[in-house]
Amino acid sequence: MQPRRPAGLTETDSSRRRRRRPPPPVRPGERKDEDVPRALITGITGQDGLYLGELLTAKGYEVFGLVRGQSNPKVAVVERLVPGVVLLEGDLTDLPSLIGAVEISQPDEVYNLGAISFVGLSWKQAELTGETTGMGVLRVLEALRIAGGNDMSRVRFYQASSSEMFGKVRETPQRETTPFHPRSPYGVAKTFGHYLTVNYRESYGAFACSGLLFNHESPRRGIEFVTRKITRAVARISLGLQDSLTLGNLESRRDWGFAGDYVEAMWRMLQQETPDDYVVATGVTHSIRELLDAAFGRVGIGDWSGLVKQDPRFFRPAEVDVLVGDPSKAREVLGWTPRVGFEELIAMMVDADLALEAEAAAREHLTATAPPLPVRPPLPVPPPPPDGPAPAVAPPRSAPPPRPTPPPRPTPPPRPAPPPRPTPPSHPTPPTRRTLPSRPASPSHRTLAPRPAPPPRPTPPSHRSSPDRPTAPPADAPSAGLPAQGASSEARP
Numbered sequence: 001m002q003p004r005r006p007a008g009l010t011e012t013d014s015s016r017r018r019r020r021r022p023p024p025p026v027r028p029g030e031r032k033d034e035d036v037p038r039a040l041i042t043g044i045t046g047q048d049g050l051y052l053g054e055l056l057t058a059k060g061y062e063v064f065g066l067v068r069g070q071s072n073p074k075v076a077v078v079e080r081l082v083p084g085v086v087l088l089e090g091d092l093t094d095l096p097s098l099i100g101a102v103e104i105s106q107p108d109e110v111y112n113l114g115a116i117s118f119v120g121l122s123w124k125q126a127e128l129t130g131e132t133t134g135m136g137v138l139r140v141l142e143a144l145r146i147a148g149g150n151d152m153s154r155v156r157f158y159q160a161s162s163s164e165m166f167g168k169v170r171e172t173p174q175r176e177t178t179p180f181h182p183r184s185p186y187g188v189a190k191t192f193g194h195y196l197t198v199n200y201r202e203s204y205g206a207f208a209c210s211g212l213l214f215n216h217e218s219p220r221r222g223i224e225f226v227t228r229k230i231t232r233a234v235a236r237i238s239l240g241l242q243d244s245l246t247l248g249n250l251e252s253r254r255d256w257g258f259a260g261d262y263v264e265a266m267w268r269m270l271q272q273e274t275p276d277d278y279v280v281a282t283g284v285t286h287s288i289r290e291l292l293d294a295a296f297g298r299v300g301i302g303d304w305s306g307l308v309k310q311d312p313r314f315f316r317p318a319e320v321d322v323l324v325g326d327p328s329k330a331r332e333v334l335g336w337t338p339r340v341g342f343e344e345l346i347a348m349m350v351d352a353d354l355a356l357e358a359e360a361a362a363r364e365h366l367t368a369t370a371p372p373l374p375v376r377p378p379l380p381v382p383p384p385p386p387d388g389p390a391p392a393v394a395p396p397r398s399a400p401p402p403r404p405t406p407p408p409r410p411t412p413p414p415r416p417a418p419p420p421r422p423t424p425p426s427h428p429t430p431p432t433r434r435t436l437p438s439r440p441a442s443p444s445h446r447t448l449a450p451r452p453a454p455p456p457r458p459t460p461p462s463h464r465s466s467p468d469r470p471t472a473p474p475a476d477a478p479s480a481g482l483p484a485q486g487a488s489s490e491a492r493p
Helices: 011-019 047-058 075-081 095-105 119-124 126-147 185-204 226-238 259-269 288-298 328-334 342-369
Strands: 038-042 062-067 086-089 109-112 156-162 207-213 245-247 277-280 308-310
Touching: 038 047, 038 095, 047 062, 047 075, 047 259, 062 075, 062 095, 075 086, 086 095, 095 126, 109 126, 119 126, 119 185, 126 156, 126 185, 156 185, 156 259, 185 207, 207 259, 226 245, 226 288, 226 342, 259 277, 259 328, 277 328, 288 342
Parallel strands: 038 062, 038 109, 062 086, 109 156, 156 207, 207 277, 245 308
Antiparallel strands: none
C-alpha cells in the first residue's frame, strides 16, 4: 500500500522536500570528499615520513600516519610538524592492524617508509630486521590486496628501496639495471621487499613503484647515523662540551643528498601514468674524511686529526666501499633534480646541532646555578596588647562530683541438692541352653572308594626312523590308560 500524501502537498513539493534533507553521517572509513586525495604513510615518525607529511599537507592531501605503540614519544613531534595528520595505530609485523589502517584511511596513495633503517643494528637484530624491513613490505601489499578485494589498481603504492641493495657494486655509477649484491641483513631485507613490489606489480596489476634512494640526510636524522653523529659531535666540541669523536672506517664513500629533496621524488613517482623503479641520487660521491672537513670547517677548525679517533668496533663485518647513483632516469622521466648540495647540507646540519646543544647546555646551566627555593618562615605570634585590661580568662572547670557507690547486691540463697536417682532393678539371669544330642549318620550316605591312579602313559614312538625316538601311534588309536572317544571318564562305584 502506498503511503498517503498530506493534503495540499504535490509531487514536486515532496521531491523538493526530500532533496532538502541533510546527508547521512559519514561512517569511519568513508570518503567525505572524493576530490581531496588521501595518503597513508608508514614510518611517519622518521626523517623521511616527517618531510613527506609536510609536503603532502602543503599539496592539499588528507594525511594518515601509522604509528607503533600507544605511548610513542615521537607522536608529539609529528602532530607539531604535520598539522591535521590522523594517526592510526599499527605495526608492520601485524597484518590485521595494517588491514584495519587501510580500511579506515581509504587511501589513494600508500608510502611504505617504515623499516629498521640503521644498517649497523641489522647485524645485531637480523631476525627483527627481516620481519620488519622485509616481511613488512609483504604485509602492506597483502593488506592492500585483501582490503581491495584483489583489485590493486585503485591504490598507488611506493616502496622505499635502498642503495644498500647494491652492496658490493658491479658497476659505477649504479643504475636501475645494476645487479644487486647486498652486504648486510638490512640490504638483504630491502632487496626482498624490492622484488616483492615488482612481483605484485606483475602479478596483480598493482601500481607499485620502488625508489632506490641513496644516502639522504637532514637535521632530523637520528644521532646513531654517521652523518648526524659527526655534526652533533662537532657542535659539542666547538662548545666545549666534548673532547673527541670516535669513528670507524674513514675511507668509505657515499652519495649524500638532502632528505627534503628526495621525498619530492617519491611523490612524483606516483603521479606518472605507469609504475616503474627509479634511482634517486645526486651523482656525486664523498668520503667520511671530506664530511669531517666540511663539518669542522663550519665551526672554524681546520685540523681535526687530534680530535677524531678510530675504533675497530665501529667497522662493519662486510664493508661497502663506494656507492654513487646515476639519477638520469629520474631527471628525464620525473623532472626531478636535487636542490641542496653537499656543502650546504653539512652546514645546515652543523648549525642545527649548534642551536640544539647550546640550548641544552643553557638549560643545564640554569638548573645547576639556580638558587634553592626559599623556605617559608613560620607565621609570627601576635604580641600582647601594650596597655589595657587583661583579656578575660575563663575560670577553670570544676571537677565533677564523684558518683555515689551503688549498694551491694544481696547474695541469693544456695540451691538445694537434687535427690539421688533410684537404682534400676537388675534383670534375671537367662537359663542355660540345653545341648542337643549328636545326629547319627544317615544310612543313605556312603563313602566312595578312592579312585585308582591311572597307569603311566607310554612314550609315543617317533614318525621318523630314528633309533632313539619311537614312532607315534595313529591319531585315532586310544591311548593306554585313557578312555576311548565317547566314553565317560568318570569312575563309577
